[in-house]
Amino acid sequence: MNPFRFHNPTALYYGKGQLELELVNEVKHYGQRVLLLYGGGSIRRNGLYDKVVGLLQAGDIAVVELAGVEPNPRLTTVHRGIELCRTHSIDLILAVGGGSVLDCAKAIAMGVCFDGEVYDIYQRKAVATGALPIGTVLTLAATGSEMNSGGVITNWETKEKLGGGSPFTYPKFSFCDPENTFTVPKDQTVYGACDMLAHALEHYFHRTENAPLQRRMIESVLKTILETTPKVLANPEDYDARETMMYCSTMALNGMVSMGIQGDWANHAMEHEVSAIYDIPHGGGLAILFPHWMDYVVEEAPLRFADLARNVFGISEATSELSLARAGIAALRDFYASIGAPQRLAEYGIGSDQLDWMAEQSVRFGAIGNYRKLEKTDVLAILTAAL
Amino acid sequence: MNPFRFHNPTALYYGKGQLELELVNEVKHYGQRVLLLYGGGSIRRNGLYDKVVGLLQAGDIAVVELAGVEPNPRLTTVHRGIELCRTHSIDLILAVGGGSVLDCAKAIAMGVCFDGEVYDIYQRKAVATGALPIGTVLTLAATGSEMNSGGVITNWETKEKLGGGSPFTYPKFSFCDPENTFTVPKDQTVYGACDMLAHALEHYFHRTENAPLQRRMIESVLKTILETTPKVLANPEDYDARETMMYCSTMALNGMVSMGIQGDWANHAMEHEVSAIYDIPHGGGLAILFPHWMDYVVEEAPLRFADLARNVFGISEATSELSLARAGIAALRDFYASIGAPQRLAEYGIGSDQLDWMAEQSVRFGAIGNYRKLEKTDVLAILTAAL
Numbered sequence: 001m002n003p004f005r006f007h008n009p010t011a012l013y014y015g016k017g018q019l020e021l022e023l024v025n026e027v028k029h030y031g032q033r034v035l036l037l038y039g040g041g042s043i044r045r046n047g048l049y050d051k052v053v054g055l056l057q058a059g060d061i062a063v064v065e066l067a068g069v070e071p072n073p074r075l076t077t078v079h080r081g082i083e084l085c086r087t088h089s090i091d092l093i094l095a096v097g098g099g100s101v102l103d104c105a106k107a108i109a110m111g112v113c114f115d116g117e118v119y120d121i122y123q124r125k126a127v128a129t130g131a132l133p134i135g136t137v138l139t140l141a142a143t144g145s146e147m148n149s150g151g152v153i154t155n156w157e158t159k160e161k162l163g164g165g166s167p168f169t170y171p172k173f174s175f176c177d178p179e180n181t182f183t184v185p186k187d188q189t190v191y192g193a194c195d196m197l198a199h200a201l202e203h204y205f206h207r208t209e210n211a212p213l214q215r216r217m218i219e220s221v222l223k224t225i226l227e228t229t230p231k232v233l234a235n236p237e238d239y240d241a242r243e244t245m246m247y248c249s250t251m252a253l254n255g256m257v258s259m260g261i262q263g264d265w266a267n268h269a270m271e272h273e274v275s276a277i278y279d280i281p282h283g284g285g286l287a288i289l290f291p292h293w294m295d296y297v298v299e300e301a302p303l304r305f306a307d308l309a310r311n312v313f314g315i316s317e318a319t320s321e322l323s324l325a326r327a328g329i330a331a332l333r334d335f336y337a338s339i340g341a342p343q344r345l346a347e348y349g350i351g352s353d354q355l356d357w358m359a360e361q362s363v364r365f366g367a368i369g370n371y372r373k374l375e376k377t378d379v380l381a382i383l384t385a386a387l
Numbered sequence: 388m389n390p391f392r393f394h395n396p397t398a399l400y401y402g403k404g405q406l407e408l409e410l411v412n413e414v415k416h417y418g419q420r421v422l423l424l425y426g427g428g429s430i431r432r433n434g435l436y437d438k439v440v441g442l443l444q445a446g447d448i449a450v451v452e453l454a455g456v457e458p459n460p461r462l463t464t465v466h467r468g469i470e471l472c473r474t475h476s477i478d479l480i481l482a483v484g485g486g487s488v489l490d491c492a493k494a495i496a497m498g499v500c501f502d503g504e505v506y507d508i509y510q511r512k513a514v515a516t517g518a519l520p521i522g523t524v525l526t527l528a529a530t531g532s533e534m535n536s537g538g539v540i541t542n543w544e545t546k547e548k549l550g551g552g553s554p555f556t557y558p559k560f561s562f563c564d565p566e567n568t569f570t571v572p573k574d575q576t577v578y579g580a581c582d583m584l585a586h587a588l589e590h591y592f593h594r595t596e597n598a599p600l601q602r603r604m605i606e607s608v609l610k611t612i613l614e615t616t617p618k619v620l621a622n623p624e625d626y627d628a629r630e631t632m633m634y635c636s637t638m639a640l641n642g643m644v645s646m647g648i649q650g651d652w653a654n655h656a657m658e659h660e661v662s663a664i665y666d667i668p669h670g671g672g673l674a675i676l677f678p679h680w681m682d683y684v685v686e687e688a689p690l691r692f693a694d695l696a697r698n699v700f701g702i703s704e705a706t707s708e709l710s711l712a713r714a715g716i717a718a719l720r721d722f723y724a725s726i727g728a729p730q731r732l733a734e735y736g737i738g739s740d741q742l743d744w745m746a747e748q749s750v751r752f753g754a755i756g757n758y759r760k761l762e763k764t765d766v767l768a769i770l771t772a773a774l
């Protein structure tokens with residue numbers, strides 16, 4: 001494995017009843033004034049908003065609200081949040097929602113402590129100098145944002161969607177109650193499954209030598225997602241299945257299965273360019289792109305694909321390492337189809353007209369991918385195949 | 388899974404060259420005065436002592452030393468450490484060694500901040516009120532102490548060996564360089580393997596419902612230890628094998644594979660009583676006891692044993708769940724034998740004369756074990772079988 005430093009300071013709470021017991025205690029470690037950040041209002045419909053506000057009020061916590069964070073959170077919203085935090089001397093941002101709300105909280109938190117335009121951090125022009133403390137109440141199993149320091153922000157003016165973060169943006173605490181995901185609609189549940197699966201796959205496709213435990217742990221995450229997704233789709237109020245999905249989403253991107261390995265991440269880079277223009281769901285975009293990326297790179301390095309086929313999908317019969325590898329890709333495609341994930345960009349009405357620009361943009365900081373370096377022509381070929 | 392709170396704040400460094408780059412920076416976050424704690428002098432022979440002291444001196448860190456921490460660290464040594472820390476206004480304890488040195492550091496760290504006898508914390512008569520910061524440089528892959536808050540202390544006067552800790556005793560940072568384990572002798576390497584294997588097994592034998600990812604992750608740790616131990620014994624300077632062993636030891640007991648499950652831990656409770664009297668290596672005691680514990684409890688609940696046989700040892704053919712379970716236990720015995728681990732208490736010259744007292748002591752805080760509750764008579768039966 002590569003030399004590494006691992007430090008994940010998030011206090012993670014899982015299960016029923018934890019919020020009621022511990023939310024106010026956790027908040028009070030950081031202060032008395034909270035920015036409550038949430039999205040389109042689903043938490044108002046399912047009662048979570050009332051519960052959280054009730055707890056904060058009973059704990060004498062002052063609450064300022066910012067609602068309406070977008071599914072691909074926008075820089076304009078981040079700016080509004082920064083202003084609110086400064087105006088009201090906010091001590092902690094409490095993000096109640098899915099990855100988008102959490103990512104928005106991270107950007108606001110960095111922005112409040114940054115003397116300049118926060119977007120510069122996402123553009124790699126600057127480095128975060130600090131962040132307001134963040135707490136989260138998770139409502140969607142998908143991004144792992146509840147226990148990592150990263151997030152993605154969309155600049156709608158420049159049609160850019162960029163990931164960023166800093167060691168300051170690990171949430172101080174995160175509350176993960178599977179019941180808060182019972183009302184997630186079917187399509188969002190599918191996108192969440194595709195997202196966490198993609199995180200595990202990005203880790204899995206690495207070329208770091210000597211990481212047998214990491215390989216097995218990533219395979220563990222992959223197998224558990226594959227096994228559990230159909231259960232949660234069949235019965236959205238299956239507590240155990242929702243709990244397992246939530247736990248997989250956290251473990252897929254909190255760094256615990258990927259210490260000392262350098263994952264690929266080209267699919268994320270490409271997908272961000274697609275959704276920066278078309279505003280499609282991140283998980284949907286990843287489900288479309290991953291098999292096409294696999295088709296494109298498998299011949300050059302079939303080994304890890306053969307591992308995937310053998311250890312994750314349980315395929316053992318094949319005439320060659322390459323045919324085994326291809327059988328694994330086919331099995332992944334079958335899984336995506338079985339859960340109703342999109343398989344072509346055309347399903348989102350995306351045609352060929354912007355492909356060149358997306359390919360250009362995806363490599364603007366340099367070639368993408370670590371398992372296989374992709375230049376613009378490679379990206380274009382993959383996007384074209386995915387149309 | 389059970390509701391849980393997980394919070395592991397240790398900054399973990401793995402690999403070559405990290406110590407040189409980061410040790411002084413990390414120490415200086417906490418102050419300028421260090422208690423350097425180490426064991427019997429192996430770090431003087433292999434050059435690590437000189438390296439660490441050289442780095443600290445070059446960084447203008449004042450160093451006070453306490454050498455000679457015992458393999459089962461003793462309360463008397465803890466008391467000496469507490470006095471040194473108080474006398475010299477120590478800011479951070481730097482433990483350079485294996486689990487014993489690290490455990491001793493945790494006891495000293497709690498003791499310095501505790502107004503009373505630190506042993507009361509281990510006897511469950513008191514709770515830690517704080518701890519000096521601890522940093523570690525690991526030299527033995529075994530206990531996982533480098534990334535957890537627990538430790539074990541022996542009171543030689545009362546012949547008690549008790550585990551304890553607190554949220555304050557997670558090391559602030561730990562440096563894990565596989566090269567620092569190259570000179571670990573064969574027997575210590577075997578005991579280390581047995582110890583980490585036992586930690587994974589203690590987690591594995593739980594009755595918590597709905598923990599498929601945890602099960603797979605523990606199986607990942609188990610399989611990787613089984614696969615790597617023979618390599619490291621065949622070639623003690625195999626960097627990759629030493630690295631994998633070290634990483635397995637950390638992951639087996641840093642809480643990451645056991646969130647929300649309640650492991651068994653009866654074997655640890657029994658072994659502590661054996662080594663409190665006979666001062667035998669902890670890993671050796673665990674290797675002796677575990678198969679006998681398994682024999683004793685398998686019939687009542689063969690399911691998890693069948694999982695072990697099937698998923699860890701790859702045994703698929705069996706006439707019944709119970710025979711499959713027994714085949715798994717036999718495979719574990721074979722593994723212990725293959726690496727030269729002890730299999731009988733008699734190998735340490737232990738006879739039947741103290742068994743009753745050990746059984747009595749092991750349940751003095753109540754029945755032990757969570758997979759199967761053991762009373763004194765149960766413990767006595769297991770110890771007798773292990774003679």
